[in-house]
Amino acid sequence: ICRNLERAAKLISSFKKVAVDQSSAETRQFNAKELVEEVIVTLNAKLNEKHVDVTIECEEQLVVEGKPGPINQILINLIINSIIHGFEQQQNGHIKISIMYLSQQLYISYQDDGIGIDDSIRTRIFEPFTTTKRGSGGSGLGLHLVYNLVTQGLNGHIDFESNKGKGTKFEITVPVTLVSN
Secondary structure: OHHHHHHHHHHHHHHHHHHHHHOOOOOEEEEHHHHHHHHHHHOHHHHHHOOEEEEEEOOOOOEEEEOHHHHHHHHHHHHHHHHHHHOOOOOOEEEEEEEEEEOOEEEEEEEEOOOOOOOOOHHHOOOOOOOOOOOOOOOOOHHHHHHHHHHHHOOOEEEEEEEOOOEEEEEEEEEOEEEEO
16 A cells, blocks of 8 residues: 555656646756656556556766756657557557757657658658548647757757658757756
8 A cells, every 4th residue: 555655646746747847838957867757657557558668768867957848748749659659550669768968958869669650751740730540539740749849949959760660769959058967
């Protein structure tokens, strides 16, 4: 009972932090690894349902000043996109999120081992309403929102590579100020 209460308290705390970060585009100091861990906790039920493992590579003490809200939303959208599209025809999957500080920028590498992006939509994935799930719940706004958050909300850059059957990798850089490392 105590273990379950502790897990519930941790989940509620993560939900609260994620909710505050999502609703705010304010600049503040945050620990990059803790931010990713909180996102993973909030999406744990969806990840477990699809048997998706997540690996986080980030220095424990990487604290930067930036906008955690948009970064939070970017990660949520990428993970949900992997679950819905990338792992659709798979029994399990793996996501690897690597974060490092390079040249006054936060470098985020997001990679899944899903089915990859179909050639028919590859050139349009950041355009609004581009989806392979039309009529079954997909709005086609997830990656469009990610693109706008990265480029307009954070003044950053996003690029991707995808090979059919071998997954998709997004590389994101956003300007931040290093607080401690």
